[in-house]
Amino acid sequence: MKTFALLLIGLLTQAQPMMKEKPVSKGELLEFKLSYGWFTIGRGSFRISDEPVYRNGKECIEINVEGRTAGLAGVFSKVDDRWGAVVDKKTFLPHYSYRDLSEGDYDLDEKVYFDYDSMRVRVESSTASEGQRPTKFFDMEKNNVFDMMGGLMHARSIDYRSLKKGDTVKLDAFFDKKFYDFSMVYHGIEMIKTKVGEIYCHKVVPIMQKNSVFDGENAVEFWISADANRLPLKVSADMNFGTAYCELTSYKNVKSGIDFN
Template sequence: MKRIFYFSLIFFVLFSGLNSNLAAQHIVDDIPFKEGENLKYIMSYGWIDGGEASLGIEKVQFEGKQVYHVKSVGKTIGIAHSIYHVKDIYESWFDINTGLPYKSLMDLTEGKYKNYNVVYYNQANKTVLSKKSGEKTLKNNVFDIVAAFYHLRGSFNNLKLGQMVTIHTYFHDKPWDLIVRYKGNETIKTDFGKINCMKFTPVVEKGTFKDEEALDIWISNDKNRVPIRVKMKLFVGSFKTDLVEHTGLLYPLNFVK
């Protein structure tokens, strides 16, 4: 359960939008979110709900400047919680104009396993300072996974069918380059109605899934660019994560009649 839940939460947080030019220094003017947006997801295996994740954004003061602060919480629920307790918290403080992070926090509880760390980002010097491992030099414009979620939502344009995209992040105290493929558009049924979505497939490690492209992500193909669904094909079966609640969206979700 731990690895299944782990992958579900990470991919939902991260793959909210993609751009072939990730070196851009500024978010587009028409950003697809605002302070007060809250998203909630439920992960299920068949008819059994096993986990939930939430994301909320606010504006706060950080070292004398106004920034966005996002808190993401993922946890097991129901039967899954009684079998294996998971509560993972990720937080990010990032620049309102560039989307680049100043600070990220990770607080994980997965059974008896616990992992806590705080990372500070110096984008000008291309370094990060981890409380666990010290200072490291990284590439230009490195995002934590939460800051990547919001920055990339505003960077959707000109993707071609089959295009491969690499995203540079710093995650679990090390650089992590993800490769994602754009698979085109699909209309999917949800509890809210039918929604036209952009479909993406991350290339994942062998041994966890049935193949390297056994995980699909659907992002609303509208001005919100909200992650709507994730499906994972594992050796033990298929898992699905769906958006179940949303408040404070900048635009109404665009439903297909």
């Protein structure tokens, strides 16, 4: 489910005007569908912990994401992936993140630790075929580098009302043993039809770096609900094999409003 991870990565942001009331709710559960054309190829979930956890004396939230194949896709290659992180409740900066991937013949168990005193990232990983790999260290040049989970929460907390169409949002992230420097362009408010209803959304378009996955600089589009929940409603991605979609299908325990199942 690397595609699912890459779609989420596009929402990592920093240094933007933030909402006073951040859309953090205990026990929040979001369910997603990943599709290609008419076919559902995967399902995913995003869950915030019921209770706070503490790291280095700071209150944090724990986030866990699951992604798995569905429908005909599971016949050809079974995927059962899990990602997660412990991030600061106020800043969403990561203290710890993990990936537990099972994708056909490929597997990975990875743990990432962010040390802001030494400004280093420590990565420990292993696979069934290789066993424990050597521990790797990476130097952080900035103290506001997000992982995938914290970056998504930060993106949901941006006060998009303070942005104008065409404004560019800068971002820094660490994922898969690499530092990323992205930009995305704000495209204003749109009403779109989604699996959870017709909703006004903030649309953002990342400027994609040249890679072997996405087709073009503006290949990915995101829609985030323009309400108190700032729900990640839909992602559209033009890829080398066609257009893939990631859509929110249900939610519960959100900041405002009732559950949608």
